[in-house]
Amino acid sequence: MSAARGGGTAPHPGSPRASGRFAHRPRVITGTVLRTPAGGLSVRVRGRTLAVTAAILLALLAVALVSLTTGDYELTVAEVLRALAGGDSGGADFIVNTLRLPRLLTALAVGAALAVSGALLTSLTGNALGSPDIIGFTNGSAVGALTVIIVLHGSMTQIATGALIGGLATAAAVHLLMLGRGLQGFRLVVIGIGVSALLLAVNSYLITRATFQEALEAQAWLIGSLGNRGWTHANAILIAVAVLLPPAFLLSRRLAMVEMGDLTATALGVDVARTRAVLLLVSVALAAFATAVTGPIWFIALAAPQLARRLTRTAGPALLPAALMGALLLAASDLAAQRLFAPALLPVGTATGTIGGLYLIWLLITESRKSRA
Secondary structure, eight states: OEEOOOOOOOOOTTSTTTTSTTTTSOOOOOSEEEEOTTSSOEEEEOHHHHHHHHHHHHHHHHHHHHHHHOSSSOOOHHHHHHHHTTOOOSHHHIIIIIIIHHHHHHHHHHHHHHHHHHHHHHHHHTOTTOOHHHHTHHHHHHHHHHIIIIIIOOOHHHHHHHHHHHHHHHHHHHHHHTTTTOOOHHHHHHHHHHHHHHHHHHHHHHHHTSOHHHHHHHHHHHHOOOTTOOHHHHHHHHHHHHHHHHHHHHTHHHHHHHTTOHHHHHHTTOOHHHHHHHHHHHHHHHHHHHHHHHOOOOSHHHHHHHHHHHHHTOSSOOHHHHHHHHHHHHHHHHHHHHHHTTTSOOOHHHHHHHHHHHHHHHHHHHHHHHHHO
16 A cells, blocks of 8 residues: 555656666556545555555464464463453463563564665665665664663663664764765665764774673673563654654655656655655654664664565555564564574574575675676
8 A cells, every 4th residue: 555646757867866776667557546535635555565465464463463372371362362451460461461562562663663764765765775774874873872871871761862863963974975966875875884884883882881781781782682671662662653654654655756766756746855854864763763672673674675565566665564564574583583492582683683684695696686687
């Protein structure tokens, strides 16, 4: 499901977006357009996108049920439902509402936040590698969060603020390095990789300045984990997602036009500079809050949007399927890390990093073959 957009005019050859990965694709408008009676809002519904979205939702429901019912203390679906409804005051209530549900909700919200962040950056840059963990925004958020953890010994709110400041500062630095050259995908990725390497060195330096206990906590946080995540963490990321996702969805129509090229989007009435600035801010904020809650979770932002695009076969950003795919990938990875390696406590960041590394190798090989074709 995506917002309806205007005609499929190809980008002007002189447009800085004309050579992007998605900009050169012809726009074929299919599906059914639903409009409000006054005509103020229209939504284009594609059968394939709707089917894929429904399938992801069903898979997400299955993963959630398995997560809530299995573990050291097995529960039935009926017991879980009673606990969720407040009809159980015994052990099931504690296990579901205190231990398992906050962790599950945190995984779903963080996965959705990272996926939408990656989808926005991928569309804005026109490059498959344009995700916050590759460009360096995730490491920038980690620097801000580690500074609060090690230097200021801050609370959860202060850590989230530090992560947001770190991510925005990194985005500003990358923007200054590209000043006057436009938001071109390949150059952004190359500069982002360099900035990410510098920030990784800063993270290592911060750990060396910490006490032994702080260094252990910081290193555990840098791996990325959903362990010991309670309602404080779940509420923080749920509020961030509730605030940041609506603007992203509302601007998805403009984003689809921006993918056609700057000149085409401008001709269609889109303020390209403002749209890019707002969506970039939303993307960085989503990645920053997700990083503040769980630590860096690698490759969800890279893989989820592209898997959603491949499954739905849409030319646009497909933000809703991407969000659901990100939630599914992270929740399923956390479930696998808990159950397959029990009783060992394997952080979910290790699982996503391993799978994502293989995906990145495959993606680089595929893109290299396309560039030579």
